[in-house]
Amino acid sequence: MASRKAKQYCAEGKYVEAYENFVNYFESLEDAYQASEPVQKAFTKLVCKIGTILEHTENIEELIKCYLQAINLFPDNYVAVNNLGGYMFRLGEVDIANRYLELAVKINPGYLPAEKNLMHLRWQQIPRWHFRMLNDKVRNEAYYKAINEVIGQGYCHITDLGSGCGLLSLYASRHPQVRVLAIEDNKLLFNMSQEILMDNNVMNVSPVNYYSTDILESPDKCNVIMTETFDVALFGERALESLFHALTILRTEENFKVIPSTAKLYVTGINSEELASKYWYIPSETLKFLQLHSLCIRQYDSETYEAEHLSDAAITYMTDTQEVFDINLADREQLYRILADTETAYYLVSLKCKKGIIHALAVWFDLNLTENITLTSNPQDPNRVKCWEQAIFYLDHPVYVNEGEILNIRVQVDDCQPKFSLEDKRVGQHKCFQVSKDMISFMNDESLVQAIVRMSEPFYEPDLVVDSNIFPLLGFILAMNIEGCRVWHTVKNNKDMEFLQHLLKINNIPQQKFAIHKSQEVFSPGPEQYFVNFCDPVKVDGSVDVLCGEDDEVDEIMVLKLPEGVVVKVQLIYSEYIEYCNKVNDDNLLGVKIAKYMNLYSGYEHPNLEKLDFIEYSTPVYFMISEDAEETEEVQVTRDGLVNGLYFWYELQYFDDYSFSTLNSSHYKKSCFFLNEPKKVKSGDICIIKMKTEGHDMKLTLE
The missing domain is CATH 2.70.160.11 (Hnrnp arginine n-methyltransferase1)
Structure with a gap:
């Protein structure tokens, strides 16, 4: 039977042959869904494995072909749909990725990997600085007053460069004599601005979907050029180039104004x-x-x-x-x-x-x-x-x-x-030497470095150490102190590799003893009797990789996996920053209604927090991270007020009697899950926190 032969090929690591046998079996059926659920699951697992290998070898054409064939056979296979969407996202094909990820979430609304991938894509479509900008009432009031001042001087033909979702154009549109040309190159923001203009009953703003410097002649009269396309260094977002072009091509009158003026x-x-x-x-x-x-x-x-x-x-x-x-x-x-x-x-x-x-x-x-x-x-x-x-x-x-x-x-x-x-x-x-930012932060985290040095002391003599941390400190220690120990490490860029190879040289560690590979190379263990797999389950942005270090191919080898366990610690908090950076509040927009459109692109999590000012509303509760789990814990509120976030960090359990907390780490940033709406609580209340893990991802919610 083809499906049995396919499973045998999988066990032997002959993935191409296994895939071909699966496809032949499914095509022999009237409907591929006639195959048993275990066979379908085995096929999905194989497709994901092949996808990982093809991505590592940068074989884009075969990867897409493999996933599309699987999706054609099983249109409701949300795992394959999500994986293809995630890959297209990593390729930078945001529109294509969006279609597949939205489909995966539609097929299975509770599938956490697709939900997370779609949220990350939303963050790229509308970065968080948009929320911060729109919520900055001081900025908004200043522009509102400036626009009114210029219009009051008789200037009524306005060109808005980089109009975004249309806030400044909306301010100008309140004057019926004004006509605004709103130019925005981001298609998503352009489409959003059209809906916002309709919702605010605005008729005197004409949005166009162009990068302003691509316009070769002025489409309308213009005696006011306004823009807010400035970054932290003023003109790093090409603001001066856009203004120069507008003054040359778009301005039509000699008597004109620019907002800002200087x-x-x-x-x-x-x-x-x-x-x-x-x-x-x-x-x-x-x-x-x-x-x-x-x-x-x-x-x-x-x-x-x-x-x-x-x-x-x-x-x-x-x-x-x-x-x-x-x-x-x-x-x-x-x-x-x-x-x-x-x-x-x-x-x-x-x-x-x-x-x-x-x-x-x-x-x-x-x-x-x-x-x-x-x-x-x-x-x-x-x-x-x-x-x-x-x-x-x-x-x-x-x-x-x-x-x-x-x-x-x-x-x-x-x-x-x-x-x-x-x-x-x-x-x-x-x-x-120039190295990656993450390697610098790892090496400068004194508490993390001390923890790994101390953790290296109780080792027996392993034959092989796979150290996947950004800086392979454990690998260096064991390679220097254990004569027969070999180390495997992967890097993402040549600069990190050059630096690590220099460390091998000055510390007299032979390269045959310490193998450094580019990240696309797949690790295949030999018949080592004692094999240490030291992965880093906590990402630098403060999120967690639930399946870090899991590999079916090494299950038969005597393996010590480190850390042995990961505990997530969670507490109830309130933070003004959460409201500021994640959701637009129309109260900050001086009467304009934008929030319901922008907030479709807000998320439920904020990784990469270096600092977060907040008020604690509980002591921490604990969850042990495990694969595909749903657990709940009761937490008691410690003060009256509002709760809007679940702040969390990790405890990495290296051995039974030794662990490392990321709470005060300078290498690992913090992360926080948001509540949809702030929740009013009183001291003594009991709340239920739920942790869900699926695939590589984790989510915390307040039930």
Whole structure:
């Protein structure tokens, strides 16, 4: 029988032959659903296995063909539909991914992996900063007043660049004499804005779905250009390029206004061990045995600058603050001069220093919407807008400066991106390596490093260690201390590999003893008698991989899986930030109704929390993470008030008597599940928290 032969091939690891036999069997039936449920499940498991292998080998065509054939045979196979949707999402094919993921959720509304994948896709379609922007009432009121002021001066033909969901256009539309051309290139936001305009009974706004610089001639009269397309470094989102094009092509009248009218960009030098530890490895005594003190290890620059709320960080301002640009946003020639800069053109800014160490340059801006209305992102100004962080440009190396020393900063504009660097290059004395951000945070988490060092002590002598942590510390320790021990580790990029290979060299560890592979290579264990599988079930963003370390192919080998168990600790909280970053509140929009459209793209979880201000409403309750489980725990409320979140962290149980908590970890961010609506509680109330795990995912809800 073909299905029996297919199962045999699966057991032998002959996946192609197994797949072909399954397909032949299903096609021999009048309806593939006539096959028994166990056979269908075995086929689904095989399809997922083949999909994983094809993705690792980047065989896109065969992967899509495999999943589509499985879906054609079993249209209701929500596992295959979800996996294909998830893969298309990872490829960046968001529209295609959306269709498959929505279908998977429709087929099985309770299937957690599809639900999570769709939520992650929604976050990419509408990033959380949209929610923060729309909820920033200070920003909204300033733009509202500026728009009214300009219209009151008789300017009525408005072009809104990057109109998003249409908030600024809606403000302008309240004046019946006004006509607004709202230009938005994001198709989803454009479609949403059309619905919002209809819902708000607006007739004098014309939305168009274009990137503004692709428009070759003005489609309408224009004597006002308004925009809010600014990032934390002011014009990193190509705002100046859009304005230059609008002044050249879209503006039709000589007498015109631009909102904002002018902008100023500022820079200062800062010292912050807290921020520096995100960018450089800070040498510690715990890792001294790896010879790291002789190296400079820093994050490779995937982005030109980072965004940080400096008001929340421990920092010292080490220089005076200097103005970098004072830009008249209505001056086409000035915009051209800034945008036309080449790699050899630059500006110099001189900063007067205090004595100490400078880690980075902090940048913020003022937006003068009109002569009378100003917004600022200055972290030292109590009236600043909160939706923008500050831009942080890390130096190549920390710089030691003396009191009164002048630090010359080179400022360049390259492809609309501002870039800041030292004019006088200061060469470090150590050999430099650039590694991933996650590797830096792992190495700088002293409590995590100490936990792994301590955990390595009770080992017998394993034949093989598979260490899948971002930095294979356990692998290094056992390779250095156990003569016959071999290590397997995978990396995602060449820079991490180069650094780890250098560590092998300076610590005299032969490469044949410590194998470092690219992540697409699939691990196949040999007949080791004692095999340690050290995975990292907690992701850096604070979520958990329930199935971390699970592999059917190693079940027959004598394996020590670490951690041996994972406990999730959960408590009831209330946090204003949850309301601010996840759901739009129409009360912040000055009478405009947008929330019901935007909130379709809010989520029920917020990973990657570095800091979260909240009020505790219970002591923690505990769940042991296990595969495909549903459990509930009672929790007693400890104070009167409102609850809107389930804050959680993990305890990694390495051995019976030893564990590590991620609560105060600097490597693992925190995560929080949201309630649909805040819940009113009283001290002494009993609430029920439910944990559900399915596949690799976990979800917490308040029942």
